[in-house]
Amino acid sequence: xxxxxxxxxxxxxxxxxxxxxxxxxxxxxxxxxxxxxxxxxxxxxxxxxxxxxxxxxxxxxxxxxxxxxxxxxxxxxxxxxxxxxxxxxxxxxxxxxxxxxxxxxxxxxxxxxxxxxxxxxxxxxxxxxxxxxxxxxxxxxxxxxxxxxxxxxxxxxxxxxxxxxxxxxxxxxxxxxxxxxxxxxxxxxxxxxxxxxxxxxxxxxxxxxxxxxxxxxxxxxxxxxxxxxxxxxxxxxxxxxxxxxxxxxxxxxxxxxxxxxxxxxxxxxxxxxxxxxxxxxxxxxxxxxxxxxxxxxxxxxxxxxxxxxxxxxxxxxxxxxxxxxxxxxxxxxxxxxxxxxxxxxxxxxxxxxxxxxxxxxxxxxxxxxxxxxxxxxxxxxxxxxxxxxxxxxxxxxxxx
Amino acid sequence: xxxxxxxxxxxxxxxxxxxxxxxxxxxxxxxxxxxxxxxxxxxxxxxxxxxxxxxxxxxxxxxxxxxxxxxxxxxxxxxxxxxxxxxxxxxxxxxxxxxxxxxxxxxxxxxxxxxxxxxxxxxxxxxxxxxxxxxxxxxxxxxxxxxxxxxxxxxxxxxxxxxxxxxxxxxxxxxxxxxxxxxxxxxxxxxxxxxxxxxxxxxxxxxxxxxxxxxxxxxxxxxxxxxxxxxxx
Numbered sequence: 001x002x003x004x005x006x007x008x009x010x011x012x013x014x015x016x017x018x019x020x021x022x023x024x025x026x027x028x029x030x031x032x033x034x035x036x037x038x039x040x041x042x043x044x045x046x047x048x049x050x051x052x053x054x055x056x057x058x059x060x061x062x063x064x065x066x067x068x069x070x071x072x073x074x075x076x077x078x079x080x081x082x083x084x085x086x087x088x089x090x091x092x093x094x095x096x097x098x099x100x101x102x103x104x105x106x107x108x109x110x111x112x113x114x115x116x117x118x119x120x121x122x123x124x125x126x127x128x129x130x131x132x133x134x135x136x137x138x139x140x141x142x143x144x145x146x147x148x149x150x151x152x153x154x155x156x157x158x159x160x161x162x163x164x165x166x167x168x169x170x171x172x173x174x175x176x177x178x179x180x181x182x183x184x185x186x187x188x189x190x191x192x193x194x195x196x197x198x199x200x201x202x203x204x205x206x207x208x209x210x211x212x213x214x215x216x217x218x219x220x221x222x223x224x225x226x227x228x229x230x231x232x233x234x235x236x237x238x239x240x241x242x243x244x245x246x247x248x249x250x251x252x253x254x255x256x257x258x259x260x261x262x263x264x265x266x267x268x269x270x271x272x273x274x275x276x277x278x279x280x281x282x283x284x285x286x287x288x289x290x291x292x293x294x295x296x297x298x299x300x301x302x303x304x305x306x307x308x309x310x311x312x313x314x315x316x317x318x319x320x321x322x323x324x325x326x327x328x329x330x331x332x333x334x335x336x337x338x339x340x341x342x343x344x345x346x347x348x349x350x351x352x353x354x355x356x357x358x359x360x361x362x363x364x365x366x367x368x369x370x371x372x373x374x375x376x377x378x379x380x381x382x383x384x385x386x387x388x389x390x391x392x393x394x395x396x397x398x399x400x
Numbered sequence: 401x402x403x404x405x406x407x408x409x410x411x412x413x414x415x416x417x418x419x420x421x422x423x424x425x426x427x428x429x430x431x432x433x434x435x436x437x438x439x440x441x442x443x444x445x446x447x448x449x450x451x452x453x454x455x456x457x458x459x460x461x462x463x464x465x466x467x468x469x470x471x472x473x474x475x476x477x478x479x480x481x482x483x484x485x486x487x488x489x490x491x492x493x494x495x496x497x498x499x500x501x502x503x504x505x506x507x508x509x510x511x512x513x514x515x516x517x518x519x520x521x522x523x524x525x526x527x528x529x530x531x532x533x534x535x536x537x538x539x540x541x542x543x544x545x546x547x548x549x550x551x552x553x554x555x556x557x558x559x560x561x562x563x564x565x566x567x568x569x570x571x572x573x574x575x576x577x578x579x580x581x582x583x584x585x586x587x588x589x590x591x592x593x594x595x596x597x598x599x600x601x602x603x604x605x606x607x608x609x610x611x612x613x614x615x616x617x618x619x620x621x622x623x624x625x626x627x628x629x630x631x632x633x
Binding site for chain 2: 006011312316318320321322325394395398
């Protein structure tokens with residue numbers, strides 16, 4: 001006869017409630033683990049989807065994710081000429097926050113060259129961008145339907161496609177436009193600013209003693225065109241040919257003034273060790289604290305359950321029940337509680353992890369490890385109860 | 401061979417100024433099938449006698465032989481398997497029946513049999529037979545909380561009898577029962593002592609309940625102060 005199951009059968013509702021409570025707690029532990037993993041996945045999502053070997057950014061910066069970087073777009077031609085480089089594309093990145101339906105609306109805008117690197121990795125609905133201007137692909141999380149229009153920097157962009165699970169290192173959903181549109185959105189001044197700038201420029205040129213008034217008037221629009229150029233990128237990404245020497249290509253670009261070639265692993269280190277390190281540490285610590293709390297709660301529950309049964313245990317001892325039966329009663333209940341609570345937590349998190357505002361990555365090894373820890377906690381917790389049970393004297397069963 | 405032999409059995413708690421002699425030089429034998437009552441006021445040593453014979457309290461001095469096996473001689477012999485002896489040779493009936501609350505009536509009896517290595521199916525079958533013989537056939541799958549006081553005590557008796565122990569120790573088995581149920585339980589014990597050839601020692605403080613017992617010991621201050629024999633069996 002299995003006493004643990006008999007006891008659970010008799011106190012069914014109390015046991016289920018306890019398991020539910022523990023399950024919720026373990027669900028939180030699992031979600032913390034998933035958020036911890038998700039933070040890394042999010043941070044490196046754009047990096048991985050771009051699949052570039054080199055990220056050329058402004059000298060002395062750690063751009064384009066961790067710091068501001070501005071480089072001329074046309075440097076991509078020079079990079080393409082570096083031995084070993086198979087493909088190079090300019091990219092622009094910017095955070096945009098506006099209002100939509102009366103609520104703050106934030107996303108990360110990537111500008112890419114059609115047919116180049118760094119575009120949407122997968123289109124889950126609609127189509128990729130097909131024309132040079134005014135089309136946009138948005139992440140499904142932005143909840144903008146295909147065909148809807150989004151107003152950016154005074155122009156309307158039509159949503160033609162959806163991507164999925166593409167977020168910036170800050171967790172904002174990603175949208176894609178062409179590089180030309182992105183440059184316009186990011187770098188082009190509005191009409192008033194252009195007008196003021198041209199008047200200021202015309203005045204400065206007119207004051208130059210070696211230019212006639214006529215010459216200054218003729219030069220103004222041309223100088224304004226040069227000064228107001230939007231052919232700027234935040235980075236140029238490059239992919240090397242198979243068997244090309246990455247270090248050599250990096251070293252060559254490094255020799256140029258004004259540019260810094262970072263490898264994909266450099267970027268990963270910048271993203272994970274710099275940008276999300278503290279957040280990861282905080283989440284990791286929180287996860288450990290939650291595990292300790294779970295351990296304490298399981299221990300207290302098992303101990304309390306044992307205390308409730310002290311007279312039963314004394315009676316069992318008095319009628320000659322072997323110690324292993326009493327140990328089994330406590331240990332099996334503890335393990336069963338842990339396993340059921342784990343299953344409840346896992347089911348809960350499997351059903352809800354897609355609804356979290358940020359990515360929750362449930363990694364099998366994390367879940368297996370947590371299961372092992374829960375089992376160890378249950379065994380440890382039951383040891384406290386078993387120790388108490390073994391000290392119970394059969395004489396405690398006697399008397400009123 | 402006697403079922404129980406005790407000789408100069410003594411139990412002393414504490415030492416020096418706090419020394420309490422709970423049981424002093426108790427000597428008597430109980431034959432198989434004999435029904436013995438232990439009477440006395442609270443603190444007279446009757447429960448100490450019972451727990452000493454039941455291997456719950458270690459005696460300070462004296463000798464106890466249970467069904468031919470020496471279980472105490474100035475303390476418990478080294479290596480004595482207390483649980484085995486309690487399991488195989490003893491049956492306990494408590495004042496408040498002490499049924500396991502999460503086991504049904506039949507399971508409460510089965511556990512005593514399973515403790516002795518009886519398989520689950522056989523234990524259930526044997527338990528049902530015992531319970532039916534005690535008039536509990538209709539209560540087999542009820543939890544103790546739903547049984548009356550008399551039914552609970554009869555279940556406890558069934559559990560004590562399940563292994564056909566050589567000695568049954570009953571500590572105030574009628575204390576929680578009304579007079580009618582109490583008399584019924586005592587009558588049942590008398591019947592079982594004869595049928596099973598078990599020695600039954602019943603501790604009680606209620607003289608009305610010991611009619612028809614073979615012997616009645618009266619304790620006071622840890623000593624036997626009176627012994628009566630009845631010829632009724």
